[in-house]
Amino acid sequence: QVQLVESGGGVDQPGGSLRLSCVGSGFTFSNFAMHWVRQAPGKGLEWMAAISFDGVTKKYAISVRGRFTVSRDNSRNTVYLQMNSLRIEDTAVYFCARDGGRGSGWPIDYWGQGSLVSVSS
């Protein structure tokens, strides 16, 4: 069965950096685009970033463009989210999620359990 397991969350100060990792299993990782979606405490879902199956195409929400970078290592079945210049409003649970296809035109079909990032001074 498809599994996505995030790690790397934690507490950091404004201006700091964190890197989230997400390992996929139960499917051919290199065939699927991947996404990051976040949810602030008590709030709705916010799409953050996506990376194509081959890592060539990357897309970002305007709220994180220039601060966050998505990457992947298909040899390790892992997708990453490097978060720099963290702001208090970046505090959220970050979900790693699988795209239904290689890059576009497919919904997000599987989600990880989420990793909490807390930004506080």
Add this chain to the structure above:
Amino acid sequence: DIQMTQSPPTLSASVGDRVTITCRASQSITFYLAWYQQRPGKAPKLLIQKGSILESGVPSRFSGSGFGTEFTLTISSLQPDDFATYYCQHYYDYPYTFGQGTKLEIK
């Protein structure tokens, strides 16, 4: 960017009721619309894709309809398991955006 407007924000209903949630896109997204269910403390679960295609294993009391800018999610007869928050999301182009969510509460 395409904006998704979901209504109502909160819906109170009883077991056995039929309920409908609406999602409007700020421009046409053809059929590139998904519905998700999220229970407290859990990851979202894909219910419907392409506006009306039910995912495998999702009960048939759930249905979706719509095309272009107007979409609906209907639950024909609410079960206790269905009380959760529901989100629509377009995947027409990037950035993908979600509706604000509809919290379905027990009356």
